[in-house]
Amino acid sequence: MGETEEVKLLGVWFSPYAIRPKIALRLKSVDYDYVEEDLFGSKSELLLKSNPVHKKVPVLIHNNKPILESLNIVEYIDETWNASDPSILPSHPHDRAQARFWSAFVDDKWFPALKAAAITKSEEAKEKGMKEVEGGLLQLEEAFVSISKGNPFFGGEAIGFMDICLGSFVGILKAREKLKGEKLLDESKIPFLCKWANEFLSDDTVKNVVPEIDKVVEFLGELEVRAQSAVSKT
């Protein structure tokens, strides 16, 4: 890292996707400037200029070059500060492929199902969606047992790529449990993932990066009020 190294992260505190680069940068002990975007207001000039295609956070700006998409940013951080331990992706190609496969499962299948189930108005669709979400957690439990091989994390003894990916959603799961009594992290069904989730949240790298559950609960409540008020206006 030269003296002229400039690292800037655009995020919003609540976004699971924005949490990911934060954890990765902390793992690699990289100093950076954090810029909080306005969640409900207009997007900053810098965000629109850096990510004209999707106009979304997170964006990492490294020496004036933007890097986009949360897991892509995590890979970039891993490759750029590759001399700094720990390595975020595993070293063996097959383990790397597994980490990327399950991360894609979380982002393309599991979380979209949770999101769809959370916002649908139809009780039937909600029930069907939540079954899919629970089924996905059972598959992830099985993957965890196979990949972690008795270690606390998907990444082994330390947090790795897949921990960052799935772990970024743990706060939301815990907050929804508190807010709605929705028990997705159910010890009777997915004991290993439940233990993993607690290990993850209490890990030194993660502790001050992931927002407090109560703050997320409050925010989810606020989101619901906004949604209801939007509906009542139509």
Added chain:
Amino acid sequence: MGETEEVKLLGVWFSPYAIRPKIALRLKSVDYDYVEEDLFGSKSELLLKSNPVHKKVPVLIHNNKPILESLNIVEYIDETWNASDPSILPSHPHDRAQARFWSAFVDDKWFPALKAAAITKSEEAKEKGMKEVEGGLLQLEEAFVSISKGNPFFGGEAIGFMDICLGSFVGILKAREKLKGEKLLDESKIPFLCKWANEFLSDDTVKNVVPEIDKVVEFLGELEVRAQSAVSKT
């Protein structure tokens, strides 16, 4: 590569996703057994066992270990046969991040829009969808100019990651043009991508891997007959 090296690819000839590992394996001069899955019949035991989560091709099986998802397989091939030239992903982290970003754009946004526009029955939705597809091609044209820096490919002088990703759809675009007169590869709008598409198809690595346009035309016609006959049965 030891004597016991076993490489097997499960695919279907028509699938753009299955074309990707074929090109990557050829770039790396890796010998492999190819197993063609039955497109309309039941899935093979080997496929169901290797990919129980998505039950989809392509699957690469390397020394009995399955690797899943087309671009994930391409990265695996690049990392596993890393001593064999050429390198598929660029070497600099920022260039790698760009290649991964634009590949995700193609797979998560551009092609799904084309697919949705192709199957919708509503003329209005089709028109709106095709506008999105054309807009995406303009963005990809701009990305190509910026990334290729005057070279014939996204990967520079040789085919790389993003060439494989977008190139796997060129056959379908050309076939749809022949079948429906739908001119997506329009030289007046995206001259650089049109030139790139022809360079791609005539590249030695690609030539015998991508199916012939006429065969794709015939197949797309057959798919439409099947779809119509399914509708008339309901």
